[in-house]
Amino acid sequence: MTKGAPHVVIVGVGFGGLSAARALAGAPVRITLIDRRNHHLFQPLLYQVATAGLSPSEIAQPIRSIVRGQANTSVLLAEVTGVDADARTVLLGDRRIAYDHLMLATGARHAYFGHDEWEAHAPGLKRIEDATEIRRRILTAFEAAESMDDPAARRSLLTFVVVGGGPTGVELAGAIVELARRALAADFRAIDPRQTRVVLVEAGERVLPAFPESLSAAAHRALERLGVEVRLGTPVTDVDADSVRIGGVLIATRTIIWAAGVAASPAARWLGVAGDRSGRIVVAPDLTVPGRPEIFAIGDTASIAGRDGRPLPGVAPVAKQQGRHVAAAIRLRLAGRPAPPFRYRHFGNMATIGRKAAVADFGRIRLSGLPAWLLWGAAHVYFLIGFRNRLAVVLNWLWAYATFQNGSRLITGSTIKNR
């Protein structure tokens, strides 16, 4: 591979960007991976960091280690500030990186539906820092409740509200209730953590709306069995430091977690092209940006319809398949051949509810309860392959399962304040 090889720049090393880079190993191109973070994150397990079940390094891997053996690839830790598409250049502040092919895989953030001021009181869960901050808030609430005499204040400290009934919200609610009722149950003297109230709020008519109705119902029952209070059909209308308003109901709480709404990163704005309602770039069938055949957008950055005409969901399998598709498309172009349109192969959906229940949807095959949980566990261990900490993750899970302990219960980042 020579210096003169075509330069492929990939912005964002999530599931999409990473699978593209890997699929271009050995190709006659130079690849530059650009990310603001030095690590690739296994986001599906991030909720377990937020609930003290896993520690950050168990689900994050330095990008450099992952592509170390890939001679055509270099890594740049930097923040992209824009794209000059006419000059085929990525802007990093004052610095400019020229590209021949550009892949935008910059992911998504949480959306607060025009209420960005809610974010301070109701953080979302996208990055390692989000997870350790949510962990700090949850654990600190129990600590504050322990030294609080006023019953109403104590109840508010022991009330946790999760907004959003998708997989992340369902998983968070289940994990918080288990943390409280199992791991923390014997640790306090003044409070009984088993009195903890966890409320899951979903604006739509059912939890896990992307699943078949029968599995939504199974997940709903499993959540209630665990002790989660599920409130459906009620959008959040206000959030502040010590309460959340849901329709006409005011819930006093000191810990709110946001797992609703997705806003794409500013890639569409960089290019000056139209985004969909969430700001995602509406891409052509071959995942290129309209009018810019040398720019691809994938994963949560892109909006493209699936076979049923509805936009593909923002999940890891879509991003990974799109990353591999773009890699193949670039190889074909180098050979002077046209690339086919992208087709998503849907294998299935899974979500877990606590340590013994899950739902899994594979079209005709639908599982719930323990069989689904075992499948979920096996699938996640399988997908963690390539992460060095696969073994540590499994050991941690087994330990937590056998002892009902959550081992990563660290409060870091801020000293406790006396009340």
Added chain:
Amino acid sequence: MTKGAPHVVIVGVGFGGLSAARALAGAPVRITLIDRRNHHLFQPLLYQVATAGLSPSEIAQPIRSIVRGQANTSVLLAEVTGVDADARTVLLGDRRIAYDHLMLATGARHAYFGHDEWEAHAPGLKRIEDATEIRRRILTAFEAAESMDDPAARRSLLTFVVVGGGPTGVELAGAIVELARRALAADFRAIDPRQTRVVLVEAGERVLPAFPESLSAAAHRALERLGVEVRLGTPVTDVDADSVRIGGVLIATRTIIWAAGVAASPAARWLGVAGDRSGRIVVAPDLTVPGRPEIFAIGDTASIAGRDGRPLPGVAPVAKQQGRHVAAAIRLRLAGRPAPPFRYRHFGNMATIGRKAAVADFGRIRLSGLPAWLLWGAAHVYFLIGFRNRLAVVLNWLWAYATFQNGSRLITGSTIKNR
């Protein structure tokens, strides 16, 4: 145990406070443990968190889990702001906690010899947050060097200065050089991390001054074999954001770590009693504060002479033995019997230099090289017993040893800035 049992308040849950609490399990007292942090920290391995070898939860354990089974003990996460010794009351902001026996085990911080402004450029290593911040600085320096064209700036980014030749400084310097030359060696394209320069600065005449001269010399040789540049007899005279001045020499560096000088926490000030040069309370032979037989000070908070007349060092074995001694003294007092003076039993000193060398001093028996390293490893695994992550720590070490990888190489806490 009744509510009327004598109330023992322990401030600080390091090695001293924790061993006292454990030794009072089952005693006819009520115990309250107060700490600003929710976790007990295995400080001897903190340098491995700072150099990405271990992750925080592997060396930190929630205090509540540790004393969960101890019915006479409760835990309070709060910051002590003072002591009203006449009223036998600990102050936590507006809140007051009455005690019958008080144990001050509040540890130490780093001292900058009147130059507190150096701390921003040369952080010390005492808490989890210190370790993740130092890890961030070290890893970010390599990232910045990778995208830096100016050779002088690049050299400065790849120069790391550790100030202080005690065990922490020696261990840090060895771990940084191994991180650079082994774990990171193949990860960069523009720089060669093996060109990294690590300078260990000690104001005294030898490294590890608490060890016999032969072992200091062995450690010195082992450091130089690893590639550490050792500078002795040269105090630091200035520190700023991009250099450190050592005697007449100016070293351009972007990463300085402070492992020199100890200042006790403000316990002496709370009591209005005399502190020694480092602010430690000069205690009576039974570890009580002069004139206050109901107040004990232990560990880094206390100054007491050993058999040779010199003050006992600020190390874990001293704190642990003192904690157990005070627990025994309180039990004797409750039985109406006097407590004997504290005697320190010195078993030995160890320090490690990288992954294959260490020094161990057991009086007549002195070891260096691989035998000392194996002993050091065995001892630390043994002392981690009670930490749930003992197994994870061992697996991590074995993994790192077998593959020369450092697995916890996360940069967290701050987004990268474009240069």
